[in-house]
Amino acid sequence: MWLSNFTLVLPDEVVERGSVRIEDGVIAEIRPEPVKIATFDGGGRLLMPGFVDLHGDMIEREIAPRPNATMPIDFGIHELDKKLAAAGVTTAYAAVSFATESVYGHVRSLETTSAVIKGLRALRDHLLIDHRVHARYEITNVGAAPTLERLLNDGAVDMVSLTDHTPGQGQYNNIEAYILSMSERRSMSREAAEEVVARRIAMRQDPDIEAKLRDIVGLSLKHSLSLASHDDDSAEKVAEMHDLGVTISEFPVTLPAAEEAHRRGLWTLMGAPNALRGQSMSGNLSAxxxxxxxxxxxxxxxxxxxxxxxxxxxxxxxASGGLPAAVAMATANAARAAGLTDRGAIAVGQKADLVAVERGTVHRIRATFRGGRIVYSDGTLHPLAAMAA
Incomplete structure (x- = not known):
């Protein structure tokens, strides 16, 4: 199958009116000009690799869209699957949490998180895109360690991040702001919020934290999983995480933390919403x-x-490198950070996971391909044979 007359975003250049041939779900050939016999004519639209999302929190909102309104997990997974395909995501790591003290409550309980992981595994071969599991281990929640260890040994987890949301550091370094935010989000009194914050600060003193942390890290490395740290707020924190075996610094809070991560060769990951808005929703480092x-x-x-x-x-x-470099941040770089070498670039031998994008005042995704098969279309990109008929 040929995709012809697309503007190809290749690893190091942009090729106008290029063509890509797909065989058995893999990119077999690339030409710098249109071909006569093609399945799809892109009309000059951009063709990018499918996006590889290493951290998506969205499953929680699909299974609990409102407080006390819980939906079936398999239903939520299918709904998220459609939305991700429409957003150009072809590989998604669902960031599921083991954090019972979270403002999200039961959605991040051990039972719900385990059920979500089980659901993702059961449905994986029946979904539009490639879904994987990113387990977020809240290091103060030592009671979650046995459950996560079992999941790691069962091969049910594809990536692990180490999170510490203790108030007074990281993302929540301003305790007063955190108390106000918690009071608003949980609809509780200031006094009740202060009690929760005090309890969470006290949890950080648990003597088992370091031992459990090293157990989780050891198991993750044993199973060759990518390991991330979360909300690094200083060069010292980055150095500590690097020495543990972390290779990704996700959502660094400060510029010095990002600089240290870069210096040590870690992948620095930040949110696409942050880049779009030009600022962090928490007032932290801008992407x-x-x-x-x-x-x-x-x-x-x-x-x-x-x-x-x-x-x-x-x-x-x-960014230095223009559009190819920016696209790589959502594709090739993410894939390599996760240890995936078979996707993320428009190159011969790579999976034919592709996104057709039309530039405009609002840039629009017109179609998403996974393994050469359309998994999303807004109806504007038609097979040429169908148009001829």
């Missing part, structure tokens, strides 16, 4: 500032997968 400084390695959906395309164009304006 655009990180890109300008040459520190940004990859972007993730975080909480809004539709942000990928507009974020790429924002990053293309500020």
């Amino acid at each position: 655009l500032d990180a890109a300008r400084a040459g520190l940004l390695g990859t972007i993730a959906a975080d909480y809004h997968p539709a942000a990928f395309v507009p974020a790429i164009f924002k990053l293309a304006d500020v």
Whole structure:
């Protein structure tokens, strides 16, 4: 199958009116000109690799869209699958949490998280895109360690991140702001919020934290999983995580943390919504500032997968390397950070996971291909044979 007359975003260049031949779900040939016999004519639209999302929180909102309104997990997975395909995501790591003290409550309980992972595994071969599991281990929640260890040994997890949301550091370094936020989000009194914050700070003193942390890290490395740290707020924190075996620094809070991650060869991951908006929703490091400084390695959906395309164009304006470099942040770089070498680039031998994008005031995804098969279309990209008929 030929995809012809597309503007190809290749690893190091953009080729106008190029063509890609797909065989058995893999890119077999690339030409710098249109071909006569093609299945699809792109009409000059951009063709990018499918996005590889290493951190997406969206499954929680599909199974619990409102407080006390829980949906069936398999239903939520299928709904998320459609939305991700429409956003150009072809490989998605569902970031599921073991954090019972989270503001999200039962959605991040051991029981719900285990059920979500079980559902993803059971449905994986029946979904539009490639779904994987990113287990977020809240290091103060030592009671979750046995469950995560079992899942790791069962091969049910594809990536692990180490999170520490203890108030007073990381993302929540401003305790007063955190108390106000918790009071609003949980609809509780200030006094009740202060009690929760005090309890969470006290949890950090648990003597079992370090031992359990090293157990989880050891198992993750034993199974050759990519390991990430979360919300690094200082060079010292990055150094500590690097020494544990971490290779990804996701959502660094400060510029010094991002600089240290870059210096040590870690992949620096930030949110596509941050890049699109030009700022962090928490007032932390801007993804655009990180890109300008040459520190940004990859972007993730975080909480809004539709942000990928507009974020790429924002990053293309500020990052060295222009559009190919910005696209790589959502594709090749993310794939390599996760240890995936078979996808992420328009290159011979790579999976034919592709996204057709039409530029405009609002850039639009017109079609998404996974393994050469259309998994999303808005109806504007038609097979030429069908049009001729």
